[in-house]
Amino acid sequence: MHNFNYHRPNNVADAVTALGGAGDGKIIAGGMTLVPTLKQRLAAPSDLIDLNGIADLKGIKAESDGITIGAMTRHAEVAASSLVKSAIPALAELAELIGDRQVRNRGTIGGSLANNDPAADYPAAILGLGATVRTNKREIAADDFFQGLFETALEEGEIITAVHFPKPEKAAYRKFAQPASRFALIGVFVAKTKGGIRVAVTGGGNGVFRATDIETALAANFTPAAAKGVKLDPADFNGDLHGTPEYRAALVSTMAARAVEAC
Amino acid sequence: MTTETGIGAAVKRREDFRFLTGRGTYTDDINRPHQAYGYILRSPYAAAQITGIDTSKAKAAPGVIAVLTGADYDKGGLPCGWQIHSKDGSPMIEPAHPPLCKDQVRHVGDQVALVVAETYAEAKDAAELIEVDYKELPAIISTAKASEDGAPQVWPEAKNNICFDWHIGDKAATDAAFAKAHHVTKIDLVNQRLIPNAMEPRSAVGDYDRATGDYTLYTTSQNPHVIRLLMGAFVLQIPEHKLRVVAPDVGGGFGSKIFHYAEEALVTWASGKVGRPIKWTAERSEAFISDAQGRDHVSHAELAMDKDGKFLGLRVNTIANMGAYLSTFAPCVPTYLHATLLAGVYTTPAIYAEVKAVFTHTVPVDAYRGAGRPEATYLLERLVAKAARDMQMDQVEIRRRNFIPKDAFPYQTPVALQYDSGDYEATLDLALQMSKWADFENRRAEAAKRGKLRGIGISTYLEACGIAPSAVVGSLGARAGLYETGSIRVHPTGSVTVFTGSHSHGQGHETTFAQLVSDGLGIPLENVEVVHGDTAKIPFGMGTYGSRSLAVGGSALVKAMDKIIAKATKIAAHLMEAAASDVEFKDGNFTVKGTDKSIPFGQVALTAYVPHNYPITELEPGLEETAFYDPLNFTYPGGTHICEVEIDPxxxxxxxxNFTAVDDVGRVINPMIVExxxxxxxxxxxxxxxxxRCVYDEDSxxxxxxxxxxxxxxxxxxxxxxQVATHGTMCTHNPIGAKGVGEVGAIGSPPAVINAVIDALAPLGIEDMSMPATPLKVWQAIQSAPKKMSAA
Structure with missing residues (x-):
């Protein structure tokens, strides 16, 4: 790890100021990706702006038609939250599947979204539920937020403050874990929402995406067999040591079917 | 008196309090006054020429004390401890193995420079400033392709990358057996390369004392005396009396901490050069590219049978990957620890095995938990399972038909070993019962209703450990003896310090050896302390590997106890005014036979150190004895492992x-530790x-x-x-009867698992599966299976 200047603001405005004043500043939330990256010397920011001192970014609350989760809320808090469990149990279950106990007690929902790892779990829930990402500047719809491998709609100086999830009629997440890392080799989030059926897939390629063929099939017939019957094109998927494109494509249909069954 | 803590008692491990509460003292916990830190710059290329190294910027960086490269290194290379001769009588190719590369790197992670600085971070920062000019060369990675014509060459002296081309067994007799075979079953197998991953990464602290000229090396080793001998005599030319090697608490070894590594020599050498103690500790990523790796065999095997499934002959051809250099014991692993095991538990009368060892541009390969025996067991038990399917015989029946019967011991195999004891039917029967083998088809049918493919697999294995008779291994190429030492120091008040040449890095010797000595001397367990791991404290010992500690190190302690009791008996006889031949020792008391005259062990100990009333003309005072025990044979644990799997198609x-293991490990001292x-x-x-599985990119x-x-x-x-159980037959040639338990789990289980996977997939017409049976591989096999799920 190289040396850096460390800032710990207690409000978002100060964080933005610190970020603006830094030569090559980087925001740190839970640090579950950034700290290993720093330790491996793959990143060497001049300044780290730590959001852990900002009380306003933490917590879970009920809001109009759903729940709102502060950006600095830990995965373990979401997993254990009675509010989340009663409103959107699939979201609590997903949080319980992230990483290991240590990661869940440190990692945050805002950090996961801003990083947008192509095999992360949370992006599937945000996209699958049609959630809204709130920042210090605006609100961004899930469909606009994720823009490919580690890319998001966030601009310079923009910090996620919370995520708002509308309550779905039904939802479930099914994850096939990559055996070594236990990130999602394929994770599928299926939700019946006011806006229709949404199926979000993580782990498949260059970032979370909606499996529209499966959405169409499920809109016509919301059964596991309908999901299973959809054959996706392997050309749209990545391959690596743990899964060929064909395997990943097949797993999407299988995991979608299992998610429907669990709905 | 010692039934609660003696031999056979499940005493809780005495060392666990410090390990579980973070109070162990590992190498990285040791800090010496004025200590500096070392960082090793490693090769980013698998094969490259070093055309220039500029260290000037690094030397000028903050906190830097020294930057040392191959050009600075003026001492010896790392030696290999075992020499194999090829079929034609020529010795194996043994390339130079300098701790720092001079003009060429041969694997990703090869050592290029050592940076010594005030802090580890400064050393690491400075290493980024070293400018190395590499000219990348083509690399050879594949075990199977390494000896093909045209493959990139790792060493100019090793033509076609062949280190040795060795064989064992009777080729003519084996050919004759195949000529009369009713059926020959053939199999091609890969035993994939593994990365050991001990919980504690390797670490070394070198400390040169200018005042005395003494060197001390603290290191993560399974065998500190072996490191002292190899590094002192062969690498750095430091005489034994000026070099101390300490292996304190060590967090797991699994073989990977047997070997003498470059970093140990470098910190010791550099400490003398810069006049400061130097600590190096591997980062986890560094361990992946610098700890010796395991396995990596490609084999073809053929089994000849008569019409009743009786084994007539076995042919094996193995290519073993050595990596880029020969690690300390690498050559013996695929030869004398592998091919000699190919008889297994079977009466196969004719066996012929050829083993070709090859160099590749990969991390060196050496012993890893089981070392050669897992490879032999996997080959044999996969082959036997396939033979049963070919012959349409029951998996159990084909094994029973070929078992060495329990009244056939000692049993001479056609591949050099002579087994002393065993009862393969007994471990098999117990495992079949525990695993509910007979009811398996019901479980398969029940699983099918849930959409799952259920399978069962068996492995009836044997291994050879308790290494080893020095004269035998010497004749086979070992450059060391393989005895063990034990010293017992009885203190004046009767408590005891035990010094063992074995080394505990997770095995629980501080408990097991204390039980052994407490039981033998009839003294409470808490009166026995076990000391190991420091060449300044213990007599020259060979350390712990090959499941040898109890069988060899424990036997040395029994021999030392025999000497203690013999001397103490004379002292007791003197005190009780009886003839020594009339005095017997039992449960901690010396008694004159047929009388009520008795004195306890503690009183004899006190007399030995306060010899006022003492047979001083016949006996020296004091009560301390050392024994060196050289085993007469290997020991032969064996047993049956049964695995049951469910596959989600x-x-x-x-x-x-479900996994059932019934192992014959000989005498059990502590069943909890054995389990x-x-x-x-x-x-x-x-x-x-x-x-x-360890995977390298085949090109880069x-x-x-x-x-x-x-x-x-x-x-x-x-x-x-x-579900585990032991069913012991005693080792016949060591005084404990112990065979060894450290490796049996890793040796017996892999073929049981894969046989179970193949059994589960068999209804789809699938007959083969390689390790590791990852979800991807199993799914692909199902996708391309001759029969579809619905038909199965």
Missing amino acids: ETGITQVV GQVHGGLAQGIGQALLE GQLLTGSYMDYTMPRADDLPSF
Whole structure:
């Protein structure tokens, strides 16, 4: 790890100021990706702006038609939250599947979204539920937020403050874990929402995406067999040591079917 | 008197309080006054010429004390401890192995420079400033292709990358057996390369004392005396009396901490050069590219049978990957620890095995939990399972038909070993009963209703450990003796310090050896302290590997106790005014036979050190004895492992739902520790069968599984609750009867798992599966299976 200047603001405005004043500043939330990256010397920011001192970014609350989760809320808090469990149990279950106990007690929902790892779990829930990402500047719809491998709609100086999830009629997440890392080799989030059926897939390629063929099939017939019957094109998927494109494509249909069954 | 703590008692491990509460003292916990830190700059290329190194910027960096390269290094290379001769009588090719590369690097992770600085971070920062000019060369990675014509050459002296081309057994007799065979079963197997992954990364602190001229090396080693001998005599030319090697608490070895590594020599050498103690500790990513790796065999085997499935002959051809250099014991692993095991538990009368060892541009390969015997067991038990299917015979029946019967011991195999004892029917019967083998088809049918493919697999294995008779291994190429030492120091008030040449790095010797001595001397367990791991404290010992500690190190302690009791008996006889021949020792008391005259061990000890009333003309005062024990033979644990799996055909994921291990490990001192050792071994064996593999990019030689993001270690939820039992036949040639338990789990289990996977997939017409049986591979096999799920 190289040396850096460390800032710990207690409000978002100060964080933005610190970020603006830094030569090559980087925001740190839970640090579950950034700290290993720093330790491996793959990143060497001049300044780290730590959001852990900002009380306003933490917590879970009920809001109009759903729940709102502060950006600095830990995965373990979401997993254990009675509010989340009663409103959107699939979201609590997903949080319980992230990483290991240590990661869940440190990692945050805002950090996961801003990083947008192509095999992360949370992006599937945000996209699958049609959630809204709130920042210090605006609100961004899930469909606009994720823009490919580690890319998001966030601009310079923009910090996620919370995520708002509308309550779905039904939802479930099914994850096939990559055996070594236990990130999602394929994770599928299926939700019946006011806006229709949404199926979000993580782990498949260059970032979370909606499996529209499966959405169409499920809109016509919301059964596991309908999901299973959809054959996706392997050309749209990545391959690596743990899964060929064909395997990943097949797993999407299988995991979608299992998610429907669990709905 | 010692029934609660003596031989056979499940005493809780005495060392666990410090390990579980973070109070162990590992090498990285040791800090010396004025200590500096070392960082090793490693090669980013698998094969490259070094055309220039500029260290000037690094030397000028903050905190830097020295930057040392191959050009600075003026001492010896790392030696190999075992010499194999090829079929034609020529010695193996033994290339130079300098701790720092001079003009060429031969694997990703090869050592290029040592930076010594005030802090580790400064050393690491400075290393980034070293400018190395590399000219990248083509690399050879594949074990199977290494000796093909035109493959890139690792060493100019090793033509076609061949280190040696060795054989064992009777070729003519084996050919004759095949000529009369009713059926020949053939199999091609890969025993994949593994990365050891001890919990504690390797670490070394070199400390040169200018005042005395003494060197001390603190290191993560399984055998500190072996390191002192190799590094002192062969690498740095430091005489033994000026070099102390300490291996304190060590957090797991599994073989990977047997070997003498470059970093140990470098910190010791550099400490003398800069006049400061130097600490180096591997980062986990560094361990992946610098700890010796395991396995990596490609084999073809053929089994000749008569019409009744009786084995007539076995032919094996193995290519073993040595990596870029010969690690300390690498050459003996695929030869004398592998091919000599190919008889297994069977009466196969004719065996011929050829083993070709090859160099590649990869991390060196050496002994890893089981070392050669897992490879032999996997080959044999996969082959036998296939033979049963070919012959349409029952998996159990074909094994029973070929077992060495229990009244046939000692049994001479056609591949050099002579087994002393065993009862393979007994371990098999117990395992069949415990695993409810007979009811399996019901469980398969029930699983099918849930959409799962259930399979069962068996492995009836044997291994050779308790290494080893020095004269025998010497004649086979070992450059060391393989005895063990033990010293027992009885203190004046009767408590005892035990000094053992064995080394504990998770095995629980501080408990087991204390039980052995407490039981033998009839004194309370808490009166026995076990000391190991420091060449300044213990007599010259050979350390711990090959499941040898109790069988060899424990036997040395028994011999030392015999000497203590013999001398103490004379002292007791003097005190009781009786003839020594009339005095017997039992449960900690010396008694004159047929009388009520008796004195306790503690009183004899006090007399030995306060010899006022003492046979001083016949006996020296004091009560301290040392024994060196050289075993007469290997020991031969064996047993039956039965694995039951369920496969989810939609995802290809294999779940081990049941695992039964019945092992004959000889005499058991502490059943809880034995069970723990079996559990750990099974986790590693199941890990190899289903999860672990080391993968290099075939072109660039980059390690693709260079972290836990891609290298799959077994986790608790990958494993079932094991059913384990022991069924002992005693070792006939050591005084304890112990055979060894450290490796049986890792040796016996992989073929049981894969045989179970193949059994589960058999209804689809699938006949083969390679390790590890990952979800991807199993899914692909199901996709391309001759029969579809619905038809199965």
